Amino acid sequence: MIKYQQIAIEIETYIEEHKLQQGEKLPVLETLMAQFKASKSTVTKALDLLEKKGVVFQVRGSGIFVRRHKRTGYIGLLSNQGFTSELEDFQLTSEVIELDVRKPTQEAALNLNIEENSDVYYVKRVRYINGQTLCLEESFYNKSIVTYLNNEIVSQSIFHYIKEGLGLKIGFSDLYLHVGKLNEEEATYLGLKEGDPKLFIETLFHLANGQPFDFSKVTYNYEQSQFFLQATSHVL
């Protein structure tokens, strides 16, 4: 493990264990440098990482403080690692509706930046949280990257498999959110009524090298749709 990541993890653990609340102060830089036997640059890098994650904020001349959002039961929108890792505290299960290799739709091909005659894994599943329907998901995986999927993998955590099983590094993703009304099919799968509200999110996931590998379209059950999100001003 890289040093500054290790430091970040230890600081985060420290915050957890000491149950520090929003605004509480961490030891000053000098102390952290000594404690972790690292240079100022390295500790700063760890802190910048934690700041990006929304765990701390730094105030020049004052100190390093814990950043906490107050509410529980909200799903973080920015995890980018799939929901399974995000929702460890919840009971998350999946029912696989479809799983096959096929040709992509024009839309999927365009997003994945592949030819329409190349192969994709198509996955359709309903996901449940604490026994309630959470969402209906349709995903297209570029088969030349995600070379193999089966029912077992798909009914558990696809992203865990992609990272650990295939050894791929996930980079960034673009999310597009819409609000609308459920059509009949969606309503049926989610156990709601046609015309009920829906949150619809299309996501294009990329590897660390910039290749898009997964285009997914997810329709959320509005009753379970509580998301949170931490923003930071980038100045410019």
Added chain:
Amino acid sequence: MIKYQQIAIEIETYIEEHKLQQGEKLPVLETLMAQFKASKSTVTKALDLLEKKGVVFQVRGSGIFVRRHKRTGYIGLLSNQGFTSELEDFQLTSEVIELDVRKPTQEAALNLNIEENSDVYYVKRVRYINGQTLCLEESFYNKSIVTYLNNEIVSQSIFHYIKEGLGLKIGFSDLYLHVGKLNEEEATYLGLKEGDPKLFIETLFHLANGQPFDFSKVTYNYEQSQFFLQATSHVL
């Protein structure tokens, strides 16, 4: 202006002017160092900033590449600077419904971390985009921080005034998203029907020193609610 921010701006401008597309390669670090007469650390810092903003991504051993999302007409969710700066390309106007100094609701007091008998500015307005209703907004500003507001400011950009007029530095914010159905009042203001879908976002804005100064509750017109969002994996 600080050097690495200046470099970031210039790189971004370069990308704009040359209309670089997703995946196109920028000059290598060495070149940028020479071009901007800056050390490797400084250029790297500028690039990290742009990466955080979702403008580029870096691949070790390979290069620095432009990151672009494809779709237009979507509102960025993470700007954190208010919508006015975000939506420069659109015609954005506001109709002020209410503006006064009052005592906060229990909820607002809790979020702003103030006593219930202290003063807040209360602002209620409907915002229009290209002549259509975009959202209904209710905001509570901690009056001991945002010391003055008037109708003119509120009908334009409150955040611009806070930054430029009051000289305050905006730090981070927490967003909580819900999907639901419009009640009668909301429907009326937005020109929609009761029971129609809504996206409801509560945001708690903080200064750079961590003080919360604005708690706002916004109900979006689902017909205009197209948001996008760029995520990056923080590894840990």
Added chain:
DNA sequence: CAGTATAATTGTATCGATACAATTTATCAA
């Protein structure tokens, strides 16, 4: 005691140097 000037604290910006890891390109053998 209030207000202000000064000093100490504490994070931020910048430089530059060294070593390293991932990727890409070049080389060469089969």
Added chain:
DNA sequence: TTGATAAATTGTATCGATACAATTATACTG
């Protein structure tokens, strides 16, 4: 031509040093 191996390219991690800016604490003054 293919495929492995070596070399070159290019970003990342880490150290450490200097100067600086914002905040907070202290001392001083009236």
